[in-house]
Amino acid sequence: MPSLKDLKNRIASVKATQKITKAMKMVAAAKLRRAQEAAEAARPYSQRMAAVLANIAQAVGADDSAPALMTGTGKDDTHLLVVCTAERGLCGGFNSQIARFARDHVRKLLAQGKTVKIICVGKKGFDILRREFASLIIDRVDLREVKKIGFENADRIGHKVIELFERGEFDVCTLFYSEFKSVISQIPTAQQLIPASAGPVAAESDSASAIYEYEPDAGAILTDLIPRNISVQIFRALLENVAGEMGAKMSAMDNATRNAGEMINKLTLNYNRQRQAQITKELIEIISGAEAL
Amino acid sequence: MADSFNFELVSPERLLLSAQVTEVVIPATEGEMTVMANHAPTMTTVKPGVVTVKTADGKTERFAVFGGFADILPTGCTLLAESAVHVDELDRTVLENRIDEARAELEGAIDEKKTRVEQFIAELTRLGEIVIPA
Numbered sequence: 116m117p118s119l120k121d122l123k124n125r126i127a128s129v130k131a132t133q134k135i136t137k138a139m140k141m142v143a144a145a146k147l148r149r150a151q152e153a154a155e156a157a158r159p160y161s162q163r164m165a166a167v168l169a170n171i172a173q174a175v176g177a178d179d180s181a182p183a184l185m186t187g188t189g190k191d192d193t194h195l196l197v198v199c200t201a202e203r204g205l206c207g208g209f210n211s212q213i214a215r216f217a218r219d220h221v222r223k224l225l226a227q228g229k230t231v232k233i234i235c236v237g238k239k240g241f242d243i244l245r246r247e248f249a250s251l252i253i254d255r256v257d258l259r260e261v262k263k264i265g266f267e268n269a270d271r272i273g274h275k276v277i278e279l280f281e282r283g284e285f286d287v288c289t290l291f292y293s294e295f296k297s298v299i300s301q302i303p304t305a306q307q308l309i310p311a312s313a314g315p316v317a318a319e320s321d322s323a324s325a326i327y328e329y330e331p332d333a334g335a336i337l338t339d340l341i342p343r344n345i346s347v348q349i350f351r352a353l354l355e356n357v358a359g360e361m362g363a364k365m366s367a368m369d370n371a372t373r374n375a376g377e378m379i380n381k382l383t384l385n386y387n388r389q390r391q392a393q394i395t396k397e398l399i400e401i402i403s404g405a406e407a408l
Numbered sequence: 409m410a411d412s413f414n415f416e417l418v419s420p421e422r423l424l425l426s427a428q429v430t431e432v433v434i435p436a437t438e439g440e441m442t443v444m445a446n447h448a449p450t451m452t453t454v455k456p457g458v459v460t461v462k463t464a465d466g467k468t469e470r471f472a473v474f475g476g477f478a479d480i481l482p483t484g485c486t487l488l489a490e491s492a493v494h495v496d497e498l499d500r501t502v503l504e505n506r507i508d509e510a511r512a513e514l515e516g517a518i519d520e521k522k523t524r525v526e527q528f529i530a531e532l533t534r535l536g537e538i539v540i541p542a
Contacts, residue, residue: 156422163418163486167479171451266420266491330438330452336477339453343490350420 119393122386126379133375139205140368147298147361153263154295154354161351164344168311171340174333182334184277184341187310188286193230195285196221197276197308199292199352200240201360202259207367209293209301209360210239216303217291221248232285236272236353264353266346273346280309292352293359299366301359306352308345411445412464414484417471419492424471428464432485434478435459443478443485450480456531458495458538459487470495472535474506475528503536 117125172185198217200210217233217240224231233248235241235255244252256272258264276288288309293301329336415432417425432443435457459471476489493502507529514525 153421157420159416159423160418160420160488163416163479163488167451167477167488269420326449328448328450330436330450333451336451336453340477347420 116389119386119389122382122389126382126386129375129378129382133372133379136368136371136375140365140372143206143361143365143368147358147365150354150358150361151295154351154358157351157354161347164340164347168340168344170327171329171333171337174327174329182338182341184280184309184345185311185337188283190286191229193232193285193287194224195232195234195276195279195288197234197236197272197288197290197349198240198244199290199349199356200235200237200243201356202238202257203360204239205367206360206364207370209363210237211243212301213291213293213303214240214243216305218244218247220289220291220305221251234272234275237356258353264350264357266350269350269353270346272349273342276308276345276349277342290348290352292356295355295358295362298362301363306348308348311341311344413445413482415443415461416484416486417459417461417473417489417492418486419476419489421491424489424492424494425461425469427461429461430464431462432487433458433460434487435473436478443480446482447480447485449482451477452480453477454487454489456528456535458535459492472498474532500536503532507532507536 196217198213200213204210221231221233231248231251233244233252235244235252237256237258241252241255254275256275258268261268279285280288287307290306290308292304292306294304296302327333412428412430415425415427415429416423430444434441434443434452435455436452437455438452440457441452454473454476456474457472459473461469461471463469471489471492472495473487473489473492476487476492479486479488510525510529510532514522514529
């Protein structure tokens with residue numbers, strides 16, 4: 116049985132922890148709002164980009180002039196996985212969810228006899244994947260210093276991926292990130308970057324039917340467009356990730372705050388009961404002492 | 409009064425402008441072009457330069473863009489810029505940082521890429537001269 120003093124100390128420490136988790140929750144909520152705004156602001160660009168890309172892809176068709184980034188190398192022996200996670204923990208199962216998803220994918224690929232290479236974006240994913248696939252990780256990108264993710268961060272990763280592709284280091288590139296559905300649900304997602312999967316072209320019949328003039332020409336635009344599209348996809352993934360991370364952190368911290376509250380209640384009850392018991396005991400001692408006289 | 413059409417200037421970070429305009433001057437790779445309403449459908453790449461927008465209510469706005477491409481339809485025009493800023497918000501240090509970055513890239517570049525980067529630097533320098541009086 117802990118003494119009164121022990122209980123008092125524990126209550127104080129749990130209270131301090133609760134204050135911290137509460138503050139973290141509020142910070143996460145504010146950041147979440149900003150992250151959501153950023154993700155929303157980036158949406159028009161990627162949507163237009165997809166529409167334009169589908170349009171040109173249709174114009175160029177299955178022509179031989181289509182760049183390799185689009186058609187792929189014709190093999191799928193070597194896979195490059197770009198795994199995007201958060202830089203910080205304390206956000207529930209967010210990081211491990213993505214890492215687990217990627218890990219299952221890697222195992223599947225390895226079982227099929229493919230070669231796998233991994234690029235880790237974010238520290239947490241690196242920490243988890245390193246345990247099992249340390250030899251497969253060829254690079255890691257650190258975004259810890261970055262306060263607000265800008266397009267240039269994504270662009271740099273995009274360039275890295277394209278450079279590797281041009282050197283023939285891999286055949287298929289897949290991007291792993293967490294799609295932000297809502298504050299309480301983030302879904303780990305895999306998206307193929309190279310070869311670029313042709314989106315739903317048929318859906319936009321009105322703009323697709325327009326006969327475009329291309330300057331300089333469709334092939335040149337496509338060569339310019341696809342690397343940019345890769346960067347845009349990565350950028351979008353990073354933004355979704357930030358929003359997801361903050362959402363997960365918010366609910367994790369909310370839970371922690373609530374748990375701390377429950378614990379405080381229990382401890383306080385216990386404390387009061389013991390205090391009462393001690394008072395009663397002292398009273399009995401005094402009374403029986405007085406009676407003896 | 410000329411017909412107006414919808415013009416959108418989008419960068420990956422945000423939608424900078426979406427407005428009814430009468431005239432847009434775009435620095436296309438093949439030379440500057442002015443887009444007005446009912447333009448033939450055109451798709452073109454854009455080099456670093458200044459986009460001049462004349463809105464339907466007669467105001468003129470200028471944006472500095474760093475590459476991208478434009479999608480022009482008779483009913484509207486979308487400019488997807490790699491990065492874009494309003495001319496008033498652009499300052500010399502930002503531009504110089506970009507030029508320095510490109511120079512660093514030039515170090516390791518060879519052949520075709522080298523020419524491309526050199527051209528990019530030249531365009532940036534010119535952009536600086538236009539936008540910011542020395």
